[in-house]
Amino acid sequence: DTVLTQSPALAVSPGERVTISCRASESVSTLMHWYQQKPGQQPTLLIYLASNLESGVPARFSGSGSGTDFTLTIDPVEADDTATYYCQQSWNDPTFGGGTKLELK
Amino acid sequence: EVQLVESGGGLVQPGRSMKLSCAASGFTFSNYGMAWVRQAPTKGLEWVATISYDGSSTYYRDSVKGRFTISRDNAKSTLYLQMNSLRSEDTATYYCTRIAAISTPFDYWGQGVMVTVSS
Numbered sequence A: 001d002t003v004l005t006q007s008p009a010l011a012v013s014p015g016e017r018v019t020i021s022c023r024a025s026e027s028v029s030t031l032m033h034w035y036q037q038k039p040g041q042q043p044t045l046l047i048y049l050a051s052n053l054e055s056g057v058p059a060r061f062s063g064s065g066s067g068t069d070f071t072l073t074i075d076p077v078e079a080d081d082t083a084t085y086y087c088q089q090s091w092n093d094p095t096f097g098g099g100t101k102l103e104l105k
Numbered sequence B: 001e002v003q004l005v006e007s008g009g010g011l012v013q014p015g016r017s018m019k020l021s022c023a024a025s026g027f028t029f030s031n032y033g034m035a036w037v038r039q040a041p042t043k044g045l046e047w048v049a050t051i052s053y054d055g056s057s058t059y060y061r062d063s064v065k066g067r068f069t070i071s072r073d074n075a076k077s078t079l080y081l082q083m084n085s086l087r088s089e090d091t092a093t094y095y096c097t098r099i100a101a102i103s104t105p106f107d108y109w110g111q112g113v114m115v116t117v118s119s
Helices: none
Strands: A004-006 A009-012 A018-024 A032-037 A044-048 A061-066 A069-074 A083-089 A100-104 B003-007 B010-012 B018-025 B033-039 B045-051 B058-060 B068-073 B078-083 B092-099 B106-109 B113-117
Touching: A004 A083, A009 A018, A018 A032, A018 A083, A018 A100, A032 A061, A044 A061, A044 B106, A069 A083, B003 B092, B018 B033, B018 B092, B018 B113, B033 B068, B033 B078, B033 B106, B045 B068, B045 B078, B045 B092, B058 B068
Parallel strands: A009 A100, B010 B113
Antiparallel strands: A004 A018, A018 A069, A032 A044, A032 A083, A061 A069, A083 A100, B003 B018, B018 B078, B033 B045, B033 B092, B045 B058, B068 B078, B092 B106, B092 B113
């Protein structure tokens, strides 16, 4: 299985720029996707194929990367962005990163 | 509006069986692959199984192979997950998800159904 590694938590102030990283144990090309999960809710798709913004997602969210290193950027961060963010690869059997919990100061 | 509504969860004893259902609406169900993703309490997300748009291909994570069966009824726009020989480690919220095709993201998620395996 392809292992995806994310930092467990981040704390930022509203209005700041935040980058959330995801590293894959092997190349997944651009078959990387990002999800947001707010407490008590189901995940929602933010970014697909590394850098494509899902319809209806604010342009404050963006994604980049290819191969083994990927980044989700939120700029500027808003209070409503408090959530856990997961990366997921679809190069082979789907796997998810452990999630990055974003907290606002 | 795409809607995925899971049902069939609850408390079950280890070794017993349970069948989950997911009623889909708001899109042409027979054009899309579908998948189940689970999340153990306070844990991360874990893919369980995928089925192609026509049901001809199925894929499972190793830990559920031989125990779980994913299936679909396109006439009823419904996805299923038959879970046999349940273990405590299967305790989780199970999400029904939609995929455009194999290797594409899970673009819509249901609200989830809780399955608790305990004696």
